[in-house]
Amino acid sequence: MKAGVLALQGAFREHREILSTLGAETVDVRTPEQLAAIDLLVIPGGESTTMQHLLDSAGLREPLAAAIADGLAVLGTCAGLIVLAHEVLDGRADQVPLDAIDIVARRNAYGRQRDSFEADLDVSGLPGGTFRGVFIRAPAIETVGGAVEVLAEHNGRPVFAREGRVWVSAFHPELAGDFRVHERFLQEVA
Amino acid sequence: MSGSDTPDIGTARVKRGLAEMLRGGVIMDVVDAEQARIAEDAGATAVMALERVPSDIRRDGGVARMSDPAMIEGIQAAVTIPVMAKCRIGHFAEAQVLQSLGVDYIDESEVLTPADEAYHVDKWAFTVPFVCGATNLGEALRRISEGACMIRSKGEAGTGNIVEAVRHLRSILGDIRAMTTASPEELFGWAKELQAPLDLVQEVATRGELPVPMFCAGGIATPADAALVMQLGAQAVFVGSGIFKSEQPDVMAKAIVEATTHFADASIVTKVSRGLGAAMPGAEIGQLDVTFADRGW
Numbered sequence: 001m002k003a004g005v006l007a008l009q010g011a012f013r014e015h016r017e018i019l020s021t022l023g024a025e026t027v028d029v030r031t032p033e034q035l036a037a038i039d040l041l042v043i044p045g046g047e048s049t050t051m052q053h054l055l056d057s058a059g060l061r062e063p064l065a066a067a068i069a070d071g072l073a074v075l076g077t078c079a080g081l082i083v084l085a086h087e088v089l090d091g092r093a094d095q096v097p098l099d100a101i102d103i104v105a106r107r108n109a110y111g112r113q114r115d116s117f118e119a120d121l122d123v124s125g126l127p128g129g130t131f132r133g134v135f136i137r138a139p140a141i142e143t144v145g146g147a148v149e150v151l152a153e154h155n156g157r158p159v160f161a162r163e164g165r166v167w168v169s170a171f172h173p174e175l176a177g178d179f180r181v182h183e184r185f186l187q188e189v190a
Numbered sequence: 191m192s193g194s195d196t197p198d199i200g201t202a203r204v205k206r207g208l209a210e211m212l213r214g215g216v217i218m219d220v221v222d223a224e225q226a227r228i229a230e231d232a233g234a235t236a237v238m239a240l241e242r243v244p245s246d247i248r249r250d251g252g253v254a255r256m257s258d259p260a261m262i263e264g265i266q267a268a269v270t271i272p273v274m275a276k277c278r279i280g281h282f283a284e285a286q287v288l289q290s291l292g293v294d295y296i297d298e299s300e301v302l303t304p305a306d307e308a309y310h311v312d313k314w315a316f317t318v319p320f321v322c323g324a325t326n327l328g329e330a331l332r333r334i335s336e337g338a339c340m341i342r343s344k345g346e347a348g349t350g351n352i353v354e355a356v357r358h359l360r361s362i363l364g365d366i367r368a369m370t371t372a373s374p375e376e377l378f379g380w381a382k383e384l385q386a387p388l389d390l391v392q393e394v395a396t397r398g399e400l401p402v403p404m405f406c407a408g409g410i411a412t413p414a415d416a417a418l419v420m421q422l423g424a425q426a427v428f429v430g431s432g433i434f435k436s437e438q439p440d441v442m443a444k445a446i447v448e449a450t451t452h453f454a455d456a457s458i459v460t461k462v463s464r465g466l467g468a469a470m471p472g473a474e475i476g477q478l479d480v481t482f483a484d485r486g487w
């Protein structure tokens with residue numbers, strides 16, 4: 001199992017460290033050649049506008065969309081959720097997401113950095129109690145399509161969801177000091 | 191299934207977390223909404239709102255203060271990426287204003303004229319995180335002990351000269367490397383020599399890096415400058431005068447963004463360096479009237 005982490009910008013190192021700890025072979029993905037050699041991909045938190053710009057300049061947008069359509073398993077956290085969404089609200093006019101999961105995302109839905117927060121989440125099917133959700137200038141999942149399974153909510157809003165092999169979280173499991181979300185993703189997409 | 195308990199805001203994890211999200215990116219100085227939009231268009235991860243870029247502060251002289259709140263609000267309204275702003279060293283009332291404005295990061299910056307010659311701001315008292323400059327490891331650890339959630343090597347702002355940034359990065363990272371092989375009793379000596387808290391010295395020796403992200407600032411003027419400091423070990427870059435004092439700011443901004451991501455791939459740095467026009471005019475450090483990096487203690 002070769003796990004790629006999109007390493008254009010953001011918190012890619014934390015994801016790699018967790019995936020390595022869980023026994024996966026890991027690699028940074030910055031080029032189409034690196035993308036072609038992986039079995040699953042994590043798109044980390046960071047700035048989604050920066051990431052989309054770099055996806056285009058690196059020639060990664062089309063190969064990535066094709067790989068996901070072909071069944072590549074993907075976990076997108078925070079900015080990664082925005083990149084994978086069907087539609088983005090409050091984004092830039094030229095911000096075109098990959099439409100890999102049937103959700104509508106709203107950028108910076110919880111406010112500015114002073115509103116960033118942590119909260120305990122009950123994650124459906126995750127053993128071992130609540131999971132500490134770290135939300136940093138986080139996006140919200142405004143609506144989900146019929147084929148999307150919601151795995152966790154916060155104050156009645158979905159914050160963790162999946163459709164097929166595409167998983168998205170509005171929070172940062174890579175900052176929780178708790179590997180259970182990554183562990184479950186690896187188990188279920190293997 | 192919803193966690194409806196009161197969420198925790200302003201925790202160290204949330205404050206340092208935003209710095210983690212800015213890694214591998216470029217934070218650009220902007221003086222108005224139009225420049226902020228150019229920065230966002232180019233792929234900046236954040237903008238630093240200030241009234242004059244450092245090279246103009248250097249030229250104008252006089253006292254440099256926090257920017258007008260109306261100017262910061264104009265930039266906040268123009269872009270969707272995080273907006274940072276600077277307060278003077280030790281000027282906690284300016285920092286309170288910036289927090290009240292909802293800026294995403296406060297830079298307690300030596301580029302502005304210091305307000306306190308003994309004390310920096312108590313940064314633990316704020317919900318909004320702080321970044322502070324450092325020229326060496328002791329200075330970095332003192333700022334972290336005061337609550338800074340991101341360190342930037344200072345370099346010499348407004349010069350377009352990378353030599354001071356390289357000196358500061360090499361000093362900080364070289365000392366960290368040396369500390370990782372020190373014996374426990376030697377760490378007491380390190381703490382004394384660096385004038386830094388022992389627990390932070392021990393933590394750095396164990397981790398082999400600072401407990402918060404370390405970015406680089408002060409003198410980056412080309413894509414190759416960005417690639418240089420990233421290869422030396424910076425985790426992201428601040429570009430001040432280097433973009434909007436260059437001949438083609440939009441092209442220079444995009445090129446520095448790509449070079450920061452692909453810093454280890456010389457073919458990409460080469461590609462983005464072609465035909466950029468003139469970089470900002472530079473300055474020799476020895477001929478400066480004022481060195482900003484010496485401010486702060």
